Amino acid sequence: MKLLELKNVTKRYGSLYALDKVSLGIEKGEWIAIMGPSGSGKSTMMNIISCMDKPTEGQVFFDGKDITKYSRRKLTEFHRDKIGLVFQQFHLINYLNAVENVMVAQYYHSMPDEKEALEALERVGLKDRAKHLPSQLSGGEQQRVCIARALINSPELILADEPTGNLDEANENIVLDLFRQLHKDGTSLIVVTHDPEVGEVAERVVRLEHGKIISDKKNSGFAE
């Protein structure tokens, strides 16, 4: 069974089609890069997959269940339990330190546990920076805190929106190495990017243009 399946998903803003009858299936443990130029519908697809937006038409299945029919409350619960989010701008809460930022996701999921949060930071190589505020961390470190926050509730799918967009090459490599490790551990990954280098390391690349999928193929250069 597919982990995620989009069937004829359309998202319309007035007369503008952000997504136009898009169908896409994602297997468990798969690492997909969604690529395309600005305005191609990447972020809209990301918002619909992450339940932060609803399609105008079409269905989205997760583990075989049609999540477009979920109530707002159930969507919040579903999203909280199944999906981890990584953002281009990191979106860390600037008055909380690194470990507290990770614990925020725990707090709204179940119970905050500092030990577990520290383990998540250790996993991204930041245990020694746990008590630093976001302003005291580099961009790469902030993105790693963001990944630790996405991982803390053991989601089935990680959605990353331009995760390396604000990083230099060294930090980009660190983040991509983390994604490789997550993929190896069996986590499903969807990475939205316009960076070809990020697309090249994914298992499968889906290209969008004007709200439609123009190509969907396995990456020949993908290495486990």
Added chain:
Amino acid sequence: MFFRMIIGAFRRQWKKMLMIALTVALGASIATAMLNVMLDVGDKINEELKAYGSNITVVPNSQAVMSDLYDVEEDEKKDEYLAEETLGEFLTIFWANNITDFAPVLDTVVTVDGNEVQLIGTWFDHHFEFKKKGTVYQRDTGIINLRSWWDITDGEWLDEAKLSGDDYAMIGKKLSETLGVKAGDKIKVKGAKGTEELEITGIFESGDDEENCIFTPLSAAQRISGAEGKYKKAEVSAITSPDDELAVKAARNPDLLSGDEYDLWYCTAYVSSICFQIQEAIPDASARAVRQIADSEGKILEKTELLMALITLMSLIGATLGISNLVTSSVMERSAELALMKAVGAKNGQITLLVLTEIILTAVVGAAAGYFMGYGFAQVIGQSVFSSAIEMSGMVAFLVTVLIIAVTLVGSIPAVRMILRLRPSEVLHGGH
């Protein structure tokens, strides 16, 4: 975690929180001052109005009937008297403690140096004792308080306790000019029952007809007029409650009241219930409210209270608008943070609770500061307007707390609506 986030928000947004606290403090201080003054203003205004004289007059029954039937003026009335011992009954009624001063009046026409002059016998600062059913009632009372606006231009008030005998008088300034006398001089007064020599202790300026009169102790006037043991009317100054519908109904006819209404009316210090009780105690007398004074008390009190209530309301509306602006701009500034919380699974209620807790904690601090500021304002108002302290009421503290929480919650409504409408997809990723 919840409190870590609250503390973090306070640290990060301390300037905005300080502004919210100051806005609340300002609203709370005005509300505190106005409500305290409003609750205390009744007694204060009553005290102020006591300076304008008596608010009840007591006359013999027959004279009151004549006055009602024929609408005769004071001068046209026939001489009717009340017995001096009935004065003690004022101290026995249910609302005796509300009677702050009273004085008998016995007026008669006398001749001084060929001039016809009105002589008024009364109490100046009289120590009065009255025994009834084994109880001794005492009071120092007289016109020294009922004529507090008199300006003594020469000499001093007639002090009944200090002076031996009663052959003393105070005279009005106009009369003193007519007679060419000053304090310390003696005048010969010829009345119905003979001639007496009175020593002038003081000359007063009152701004009314009393400036043409001679005031003597009651006993001297009784002797001169031949009305021993009698007086013609009594002036009574009482602290009263403003009239309301019940008082108006009772004033028409107390017999029309139901049992409960009667009890409530009788046990409330309406001017009509005090008059009624005086008449109960002195069956020969008719007690009437001096309407100008009684009505003024009620109207001034009502208007002052209305003004205070309006100022309180306006200050709270101002605080609500201020809070609304500040909280809304705070939520706008924090939209990414709040959207992130939603994105990691926070429900609307949890985020609303977080923001409201921050605001209410800030408001409580502001309200506490405002309460003490309001205490200061109330005392400034009390001292500058009434020359006395304003009593702080515990009920006001409770009321201000409730009002400030209500104002804060109402002021936060736009911000809460913004939180509910906040879409993480728009804030965190961009629309499409």
